[in-house]
Every structure is written in C-alpha cells, then in structure tokens.
Amino acid sequence: MSSANDIYILAIESSCDDTAAAVLHNDRVLSNVVSNQEIHRAYGGVVPELASRAHQQNIVPVVHQALQQANIDKKHLNAIAFTQGPGLMGSLLVGASFAKSLSLGLHIPLITVHHMQAHILAHFIDDPQQKKPEFPFIALTISGGHTQIVLVNSYFDMKVLGETIDDAVGEAFDKSAKMLGLEYPGGPLIDRLAQLGNPNAYNFPKPKVDPLNFSFSGLKTAILYFIESEQKKDPEFLSKELNNVCASIQKTIVEYIMEKLNNAVIQTGINRIAIGGGVSANSGIRKALNQAQKSLGWTTYIPNFKYCTDNAAMIGIVGYFKYINGEQSDYRVVAKSKMTF
C-alpha cells in the first residue's frame, strides 16, 4: 500500500503524433514509454486522422509496457493523469477517453494536465544529472507544435510573455528542410548539415514583430524565393551549397531565438532560462545558450532530451504536483485543442 509520501501516477500523453505512457513514483520516473508514429514520414508532416488511428492502436500496448517496465500493478496506482490539451482534437480524445475509463475502472482520481505547462515542469523531474530551475525563471518551449516564452513564478503561476504568431520553430526547420529536398522531420538533418557549412554564406531576414513574439512565415517565403532564384542561375546550386544554406538558415533561426530571449531577460530582469521541446536538441541553440552563460551570466537549464520531446513523464510530474495539491477532475472534463494558461 502507498502512503501519503508514496504516490504512484500513471500518465498518458497523446496530443500530437506520439503515444506515450509513464509511471512515476513521486517525482521519480519509473518508466517512460513513447511510441513514435512512423506513418507520417511518408506525408512530410503529421496527418491528424492517421495520428488518431495510430493512438487508438498504440495506447493499450504502450500503457501495458509502461506498467510492466515500472514493475507496478494497476491496483497500486494513486491517480491517472492525461493531457487535456492543447493539441490535435482526435489525438487528445483517444488519451482522454482511455484515461477516464481506466480511472473509473480502478476507482482512482483523474487529473487533467496542460501540455505546455508539462513541458515546463519537466524540469522538476527528479534527475541526478540535471539541476532544477529556481523560481522565478523564463521558460522557452520550442518544438514542432509550439514556440513560447513563459514567465514561471511557481509551479502553477505562469504567464505567457510571447509566442509565435504563425509557424512554430520546429515547423520553420521542417518546412525549410522540405524546400531543400530533405526528409521529414528535417530539423535534425538541417542541424547535422549546418555543422559542415559556413553560417555566414547567405543572409536571410529576421521577421520583425513584437519584441517577445515570433514569426517564421516570412523566413519561409524568403528561403523559397532564394532557392528558386539560385536554381534558375545554376540548377546544381542546392547540391553544391546545401551545407552552407543549412548553416545560414540555422544561424538565422538561432540568432532570432537568442534575440527574443535577450529581450525577455531585459524586460523581466530574470536571467534564469529553462528550455524544452524537441528543438532544444539543436546544436546551434545549445552552443548559443552556453555562450550566453559565459558572456552574459545567464543560468540555463536543458533537461535530458527524453524529457524535452513529447513524453508522458512530463505529464506525470504535473499529475504528481496536482495530486499532492488535492486537484482532481470530474468525468465531465473534455479534451481541448486550444488552451490558455
């Protein structure tokens, strides 16, 4: 039996194209299973209808595996946490319905989790290799689905300071990669080729919006026109210059992100920066953040990569904090494709 200091949470994440389940013992992760949906690769992006169907197929085996790896019997769970939103509606519905049924079947509380809050609170998963951010701090979440700068005053007091007004950073990487003929998701490929090229070879514009907001649609158009015009002059342009083009695109995006972070630091007077989301794997961003630690005195926090990309352990840590706060949900709760903090 578990005591008040001995909480077991099963967490489920299904907001986009990863079906994920995790079991946490308090703030410690016992298992963290993610089933990536390979089917979208052939389409060059996530196809919502196919994502929902794949979640439907994956959810039972993924939950089963998470329980098995954690070596926990269902009857020892204290609560079920699941992603309520934001995300793709069809995908969220699979996780929400499954979580409700399991919670009802096991007679244990159901806890809703905000996906973006979870990306931020992933920094508080017990991990001996990572230090936890001190409040208040600034969180930057950058992935294929989101780009936000958030002021985090405490676990549940968060304020969005800025966000993208069009594409997410990961989308900017992926769409640029597609124009360069690279496979989806192209972000990691651009990163790899960028390291072989000259970042100053070409100049791309940085869209001008509010100091803490982002816009990437102008950059996308600029890259498209640039490639078209260069290929008219030399049909072999891309094969000759691919590394330099990748390096120049990456440099533009990284500089843009760093400018926005710098604006946030100046505006808030807070120089503790915690990043999350799949794009935090980018070598250019990591290098720039390390540089800022040295030259600007920032303290930066990057969680283990498995807790940066979409995962259920981050849903579980929020579930744990809510559970010890006595926050649980009733069965009328619905999935939401859009959610504010």
Ligand code: KG4
């Ligand atoms: O967090 P994530 O796994 O899923 C969501 O989108 O929510 O992030 C995936 C995104 C994709 O757009 C992918 O291209 C990008 O993260 N990404 C990268 C790198 N690794 C992943 N972008 C740039 N450089 C990377 N090394």
Ligand code: ZN
């Ligand atoms: Zn995410």
